[in-house]
Each structure stands twice: as structure tokens, then as C-alpha cells.
Amino acid sequence: MPWVAEMYRLAAAIVGVEAADDVTQDALLDAWRGWSRMRDRARVRPWVRAIVANRAKKHLRAQRSRPRLIAVAPDELFLDLRSSRVTPDHAVVIADRQRLDGAFERLSADQRVCVALHYSLDISVAEIARALGVPEGTVKSRINAGITRMRAALEGEER
Amino acid sequence: MSDRHGENDEALVGLEPLEPRLRGYLHARGAVDVPPEFAAQALEGVRSDGPRPWFFARRWTAVAGIAALLVLAAITFAPGSRPNVPVDESLRPSDAAQASPTATELDDEFPDSVLGMPVLSVGDANALLVEGRIYGRAVAVKGYWIHAMLHSCPRPGRFQNPLEERCIRQDFSSIGYRGFTCTESSDGSGLLCHSNVAPVGARTLEPLMLIETGAKEALWRNFNEDSYPDGIPSVLIVHVGDPRAWQCPSELRDECRRQFVVDRVAWTAGAGSSLTMPDTEVRPELSIAELEIIIGEASLISAQPMLASDAPAVDPRFQASGDDILWIARSLRDTLVNDPTRALDVWLVDDETASARSIGLEQPADYQPGEFRAQAAERVGPIDHHLIPFFRVELPDGTPVQDLFVSSYSSSRGDSVSEQHAGLPALLEPGTYVVRAWRTAYVNRFVSEHPDECVTEFDIAALEVVRLEAAFPVTGACSWREPTFEDSLF
Numbered sequence: 001m002p003w004v005a006e007m008y009r010l011a012a013a014i015v016g017v018e019a020a021d022d023v024t025q026d027a028l029l030d031a032w033r034g035w036s037r038m039r040d041r042a043r044v045r046p047w048v049r050a051i052v053a054n055r056a057k058k059h060l061r062a063q064r065s066r067p068r069l070i071a072v073a074p075d076e077l078f079l080d081l082r083s084s085r086v087t088p089d090h091a092v093v094i095a096d097r098q099r100l101d102g103a104f105e106r107l108s109a110d111q112r113v114c115v116a117l118h119y120s121l122d123i124s125v126a127e128i129a130r131a132l133g134v135p136e137g138t139v140k141s142r143i144n145a146g147i148t149r150m151r152a153a154l155e156g157e158e159r
Numbered sequence: 160m161s162d163r164h165g166e167n168d169e170a171l172v173g174l175e176p177l178e179p180r181l182r183g184y185l186h187a188r189g190a191v192d193v194p195p196e197f198a199a200q201a202l203e204g205v206r207s208d209g210p211r212p213w214f215f216a217r218r219w220t221a222v223a224g225i226a227a228l229l230v231l232a233a234i235t236f237a238p239g240s241r242p243n244v245p246v247d248e249s250l251r252p253s254d255a256a257q258a259s260p261t262a263t264e265l266d267d268e269f270p271d272s273v274l275g276m277p278v279l280s281v282g283d284a285n286a287l288l289v290e291g292r293i294y295g296r297a298v299a300v301k302g303y304w305i306h307a308m309l310h311s312c313p314r315p316g317r318f319q320n321p322l323e324e325r326c327i328r329q330d331f332s333s334i335g336y337r338g339f340t341c342t343e344s345s346d347g348s349g350l351l352c353h354s355n356v357a358p359v360g361a362r363t364l365e366p367l368m369l370i371e372t373g374a375k376e377a378l379w380r381n382f383n384e385d386s387y388p389d390g391i392p393s394v395l396i397v398h399v400g401d402p403r404a405w406q407c408p409s410e411l412r413d414e415c416r417r418q419f420v421v422d423r424v425a426w427t428a429g430a431g432s433s434l435t436m437p438d439t440e441v442r443p444e445l446s447i448a449e450l451e452i453i454i455g456e457a458s459l460i461s462a463q464p465m466l467a468s469d470a471p472a473v474d475p476r477f478q479a480s481g482d483d484i485l486w487i488a489r490s491l492r493d494t495l496v497n498d499p500t501r502a503l504d505v506w507l508v509d510d511e512t513a514s515a516r517s518i519g520l521e522q523p524a525d526y527q528p529g530e531f532r533a534q535a536a537e538r539v540g541p542i543d544h545h546l547i548p549f550f551r552v553e554l555p556d557g558t559p560v561q562d563l564f565v566s567s568y569s570s571s572r573g574d575s576v577s578e579q580h581a582g583l584p585a586l587l588e589p590g591t592y593v594v595r596a597w598r599t600a601y602v603n604r605f606v607s608e609h610p611d612e613c614v615t616e617f618d619i620a621a622l623e624v625v626r627l628e629a630a631f632p633v634t635g636a637c638s639w640r641e642p643t644f645e646d647s648l649f
Contacts, residue, residue: 013189120189
């Protein structure tokens with residue numbers, strides 16, 4: 001997989017596609033600047049993941065202090081752009097997606113990172129722990145806490 | 160040990176199972192391609208100095224990677240770029256497009272012929288297209304590959320054929336010009352960039368570099384804004400009438416057929432380019448030199464190794480499945496004197512056995528395939544989130560025809576059903592087929608076991624569209640039925 005694509009996917013999974021460009025770009029810069037210090041090529045992948053995760057967390061922290069814009073990824077809009085047709089089914093899809101987005105955004109930055117790495121990019125707990133430099137148990141607890149929080153948010157909204 | 164959120168590491172020994180609704184949602188968050196607009200975003204951020212980083216030196220094997228590399232490479236060498244500066248959204252392209260401030264006239268720096276083909280102007284190539292003379296055939300065309308600032312472009316929520324690409328609009332112009340201009344904002348906070356349109360009198364076409372384009376690395380190597388501010392002088396071998404047009408929605412099929420696809424970067428920045436081993440995830444045994452022996456050294460213009468199941472995504476007429484490594488290559492055929500076009504042959508070469516077969520790129524009038532699309536609906540339950548619906552189309556005698564994957568998009572129906580939309584369709588000759596569905600892991604692409612699979616038979620006629628849906632219960636075998644949700648929305 002091309003590195004940029006992997007970095008972009010990870011960023012999109014953590015912060016959403018609307019901010020993935022900025023996060024990936026910043027991460028690319030970080031990688032560029034740090035590359036000369038990267039001696040162990042076997043650790044490139046976890047190193048890159050950590051860079052993206054750190055940039056994503058910085059982005060999330062910065063976003064907390066700003067008014068939030070609601071953005072839906074064009075890929076998931078399910079709009080017929082040629083006819084501008086939006087059927088009720090599409091509206092249901094969009095609404096559900098927004099509920100799920102809202103639940104995901106309730107997670108802490110660390111929870112988002114772990115949940116996204118594991119469930120969005122299919123990265124093992126061990127690999128996540130290696131990338132983030134934390135114990136595997138911490139990764140598991142962040143994932144479970146994140147999922148529990150998402151479920152609670154969804155149940156609260158749909159009740 | 161506790162982290163700073165107070166979560167107890169020792170309290171948990173495993174992960175809880177995830178219901179399909181959340182699984183589908185979280186999977187979809189990461190199942191995105193690098194959008195072409197990312198290249199524009201990258202404009203403002205990448206430093207102009209420093210070492211060439213490892214990820215820029217890689218060669219890309221996907222359109223998305225190419226799109227990102229386009230501008231990343233451009234900015235790598237762009238003087239005056241500043242890191243981490245915001246873009247004035249009001250000055251993003253299209254609406255703010257301006258006339259080019261500079262232009263380079265086409266001169267005699269281009270070769271008269273490449274690979275035995277006469278080199279045409281952009282205007283001549285467009286004229287041949289209008290005359291209908293190059294469908295399924297190749298021409299060599301000269302022009303300037305413009306450093307583009309790519310535009311934001313929403314995508315439909317369905318499988319999209321690369322020929323439908325509306326986001327990457329790479330200009331190839333008879334007259335060189337600056338593709339975009341960046342200036343510092345008045346308050347010094349960053350760069351303001353806008354794209355430029357081709358100068359008056361320029362003829363342009365918008366070729367697509369795709370995964371199989373040969374020697375594309377030669378172009379990226381010369382992506383130097385300092386040396387080629389008005390675009391890189393290049394000669395491309397291109398064709399129209401690509402068979403992937405059959406995978407486009409019927410109302411877009413003609414437009415897809417008219418799309419120029421780059422077979423080979425034949426000459427760029429003053430030098431001819433040679434075919435080199437593409438950088439891919441697969442590790443083929445055959446070398447380019449061996450392929451040249453198999454196919455013919457003089458005529459081979461592109462060669463790309465891939466998993467067999469990916470071959471129909473490059474040429475849907477090839478029916479292949481599984482994870483063996485195959486090459487898709489294209490070669491030029493001899494043609495009549497004074498005809499500037501060349502017929503193209505497409506080759507499917509088995510990397511293990513070196514056996515090869517070829518078909519002409521031009522599709523005969525009686526090629527009228529049916530289109531089979533498979534989608535899936537999964538009941539909510541504590542199932543392994545790594546398992547994803549997978550389909551294999553076979554002949555009635557069990558011969559595999561094509562593997563089908565669900566699209567990267569999934570939706571949900573309340574909390575009860577996760578809907579996996581159809582991905583790449585199978586283009587099938589009229590006849591009877593068998594389709595199997597099961598859940599598998601994408602980690603290693605395939606599993607040999609087919610637990611809880613379901614099988615059905617279907618007939619398909621010329622130009623008929625057949626859609627079927629596999630319904631997966633929480634546990635146990637799936638079953639086939641008529642679709643219960645739309646697989647594509649357009």
C-alpha cells in the first residue's frame with residue numbers, strides 16, 4: 001500500500017475525511033523532517049502511524065476550541081450529483097451516518113486513535129501498542145472504552 | 160498501570176465483539192482513497208528544501224497515489240513554498256481560474272517518432288478521436304504535462320470506474336503554461352494559490368495515468384517546477400475506447416469510451432523512457448526482460464503485475480480469480496503504412512508458468528457482455544469484524560471466472576442489518592454461471608475454506624444486468640435473494 005494512502009486513510013479514520021488532508025499533510029512534513037533521524041527501517045511503519053496519530057490528536061485538540069462545522073464526506077453523501085436527486089432512502093443513510101459520526105466524535109482523542117487503527121485499518125492491538133509506545137492493555141482498554149461510549153451515545157440518541 | 164485517561168490496563172484481556180453497524184461504519188471511515196484534492200492541499204505544506212524523503216521516491220501503483228505524488232513532487236522542488244500555511248478557500252481553483260501568466264510555444268524539441276510511431280500533435284489526436292479512428296488503438300502525442308493544482312470533486316456513493324474520474328483533470332497541452340500560481344497573502348500568513356487555464360490557441364486533452372501506465376516514473380522524476388515551470392515536454396502513447404468503459408454506468412459509457420488513457424510515457428524532458436519493474440505489493444518472478452522475450456521486445460509498451468483477482472479491474476474481459484500473480488501487458492501491433500495509429504494487444508501472462516494469451520484492445524462489435532453485480536446484507540450479531548462478504552463467479556463446471564468484492568461503502572438498516580454495496584461488476588459472456596458467497600478476511604485477500612457459503616446459479620444475456628444479494632445471518636450459511644436495497648445510486 002502506498003504510504004501516503006495509508007497515512008491518509010488513518011487520518012481520515014481518526015479525524016474524518018474533511019480534515020484528513022490537513023492532518024496527512026502535516027504528518028508528511030513531520031515524516032520528512034524526521035526521516036534523517038530514522039535509523040531502523042523495520043520500524044518505519046509504526047513510526048509513520050505514530051506521526052499521523054500525533055498529528056490527528058493535535059488537530060482534535062485544536063478543534064475543541066473552535067466552532068464545529070458539520071461536514072459529511074462526499075463519498076458518503078449518496079447524492080446523485082448529476083440529477084441532484086436525494087431520495088428518502090438516501091436521507092436515512094445520511095442521517096444514520098451523522099448519528100454514527102456524532103457518537104464517534106464523543107470519544108477522546110486517544111480512544112479515537114486506537115479504535116480507528118484497529119477497526120478502520122485492521123491493525124492488531126500489538127502493532128498499535130508498538131506504534132503508540134503504550135502497553136497492549138492500554139490499547140485494549142481504550143478500544144473497549146471507546147466502543148462502549150459510542151454505543152451509549154447511540155442508545156441515548158435513539159431511545 | 161493506568162494511562163492518563165484512567166483506563167485500567169489489567170481489567171481487560173480481550174476485545175468485545177462488534178456489531179455490524181459499528182463495524183461497517185468504522186471500516187468505512189478507513190476505506191477511503193486519497194482524493195485528488197489532497198494534492199492541492201499538499202501544495203502549501205511541503206518544504207522546498209531538505210532531503211528527498213523515502214515516500215516520494217517510491218513509485219506508485221494506484222491512481223490515488225499518483226494523484227498525491229503529482230503535486231507532492233511538484234512542491235518538493237518548488238521554491239518559495241512555505242510549510243503549514245493556510246489556503247484562502249475563496250481562491251481555490253475553477254472559480255478563480257485565470258489566464259496563464261506565461262506560456263511556452265510548442266517547438267521542435269520533441270522527437271518525430273517514438274517506438275516506431277509517428278508523434279502527433281494534441282490537435283491531431285483530438286481530430287482522430289472525433290473521426291472515430293482511434294477507438295481501441297494507440298497514438299503517440301506530444302505536449303506539455305502541466306503541473307496541476309487539482310480541484311475538489313465529490314464522488315458518487317458507489318463503485319466508480321477509473322474512467323469516470325472527474326477529480327483528476329490532468330492537462331496535457333500543446334502550449335506549455337503554468338498550471339497554477341501561488342502568491343503570498345497580503346498579511347503574510349500564507350500562500351494564496353489559483354489555477355490557470357490554458358492560453359488561447361492551446362489544444363489540450365486530459366489523459367488518465369492509471370495503474371498499468373508504463374514508465375510513468377520517468378515523468379515523476381522530472382517533476383521539477385524549476386526546470387519545467389510551464390509543464391514537462393512529453394510524448395505519451397495513449398488510447399481511447401478502453402474496455403473498462405463497460406463498467407461505467409450505461410449513461411456514462413460513451414463518455415468513458417472517449418477518455419484518453421496513457422499506455423506509456425514514451426519520452427519526457429528530452430529523453431526516451433524505458434520500461435522498468437513497477438513497485439507493487441506483489442513480488443513477481445518474471446522480469447521485464449523476460450516479458451519482453453515472451454511478448455516481443457520492440458512492441459511491449461506497458462507491463463504491470465497484480466493479483467489475479469485484480470486483473471478484471473484493468474481489463475474486464477480477462478476472467479481471473481484468486482491470488483496467483485498475473486501480468487497485464489500491452490503491446491503495439493504492426494499496422495499499415497501512413498496510418499499514425501497502432502492496434503494494441505493486451506496480454507495476460509501467468510507469472511509462475513509464463514504462459515501468455517492476448518486479445519486486441521479494440522472490442523469487436525459483437526462484444527456485448529452482461530453485467531453481474533453482487534451485494535450483501537448482514538444481520539447484526541457478534542461476528543468477527545475481520546470477516547467481510549466475498550463472492551466468486553464460476554462456470555457450471557466449477558472453473559473460477561471472477562472474484563467480486565463488496566464496495567468500500569456500507570450502510571445500515573437500523574440496528575438489524577448492515578448493507579454492503581456492490582463493488583466492481585463482473586462482465587460476462589451470455590450464458591449460465593454459478594456464484595458463491597462467503598465471509599472472508601481481506602488480510603491475506605483470500606481464504607481457502609468457504610465456511611457457511613451459499614451458492615446459486617444464474618443466467619445472463621447480452622447487455623443484461625443481473626443483481627443478486629447474499630443475505631448473511633448472524634451465524635450459519637448465507638442465502639441468495641433479489642436485492643433489497645440499491646447497490647448504486649446515480
